[in-house]
Amino acid sequence: MKIGLMILALLSLIATALAQSGDMDVVQNLAADKFQKVPGAPECLTAAVEQGDPSKAVVFLLKATAGCSVPWHYHTANEQMMLVSGTGRVEMKDAKPVDLHAGGFAYAPAKHVHKFTCVGRPCEFFLSSDAAFDIHYVDESGSEIPPEKALAKKK
Template sequence: MKTLFQSFKTKILLLSLTFLATVTLFAQEPFEDSVVITKTDNNLQWGPCPEFMPAGCGIAVLHGDPGKKNADIFFKVPANTQIPNHKHTSAERMVLVSGELEVTYEGEDSQVLKEGTYAYGPAQKPHSAKCGDSPCVLFIAFEEPVDAFAVEE
């Protein structure tokens, strides 16, 4: 009798776990859609940069909400453009998509980014940049909401 009761108890436990796993699986939110975007995508919506940035500068949101954490953007500037000294609340993870960009972080030597170069910029660290002879497009992943603040030199 004891063995039959243990077997019944085991079956009830397994059925309960299966039910809970099924409910949990279906209660989860559906997966979000994947995203594939190129720098020349016709659906990109380029918006303005902060006022202190140079004329012709643009920002396009690729993924996320720029007012919230973890947004990805394209940042573009015309050829031969100087990007003034500025900083961000967030760290930046960047890949230069096109052009050549010389970046200088406060207290560091300048670095030249070429197409495909990855760069990391610490939060709150002032930096400036200069785009070379062709337009620059930079992919930037922000950990915190997207922002930029001018820094007096």
């Protein structure tokens, strides 16, 4: 059931993207964006496809509520992130956390473990993936775990 809902949500994002994909120019204001939940991501995160197709290369604009945290994870594609507003704490595995502010940039090569937390107030940021977008959560030892376990509320 959960996998079916994730697939349905991803298909919805892809359908939105197909209207914007290809080598067409894209010039639009924020009001035109259609934000949706991201399959397999925390509920506090929504995304709008700016250009591309999540099953290929894509550029998203994401919104995160204050305190929203995406636990340790990696992507099979290279990922670039640029903060638009708020403060986003980016933690790369085996490195000190860095608080990014508007205009701050982060790059995570394919399969590089990292996490993100929106600190203080809501955040907005662009995220670019150079291949199909996916998210693989890992535990403290680096072993892959299912989204349900990664996103479960800590007691």
